[in-house]
Amino acid sequence: MFRPIAETRPGPSLGFTFDGRAMTARAGDTVAAALLANGVAACRQTPVSGAARGPYCMMGVCFECLVVIDGIGNRQGCLVPLREGMRIETQAGRRQPDEVRS
Numbered sequence: 001m002f003r004p005i006a007e008t009r010p011g012p013s014l015g016f017t018f019d020g021r022a023m024t025a026r027a028g029d030t031v032a033a034a035l036l037a038n039g040v041a042a043c044r045q046t047p048v049s050g051a052a053r054g055p056y057c058m059m060g061v062c063f064e065c066l067v068v069i070d071g072i073g074n075r076q077g078c079l080v081p082l083r084e085g086m087r088i089e090t091q092a093g094r095r096q097p098d099e100v101r102s
């Protein structure tokens with residue numbers, strides 16, 4: 001469905017995990033772009049029905065890209081630059097006010 005334009009920005013790759021699965025993406029990618037490049041189309045579940053959702057606008061408007069990053073929920077994946085070793089998880093439902101996963 002999604003694939004990067006490989007020749008436009010060659011460079012080092014960064015390692016991260018999504019729900020415990022090891023993945024790599026290009027340095028400079030956002031978290032949402034890195035997930036899409038790895039075939040992850042859904043990164044959150046809605047609070048009401050639990051329906052799967054994934055990045056849509058890629059510019060901070062739709063909030064469909066919410067994920068838990070290094071234990072902190074409600075992070076907009078399309079606005080967060082990927083870093084080496086990031087631990088990214090599916091956001092299930094709404095974030096609890098004081099949620100910080102260990």
Ligand code: FES
Pocket residue numbers: 032054055056057058059060061062063064065066076077078079
């Ligand atoms: S993809 Fe729309 S806000 Fe991130």
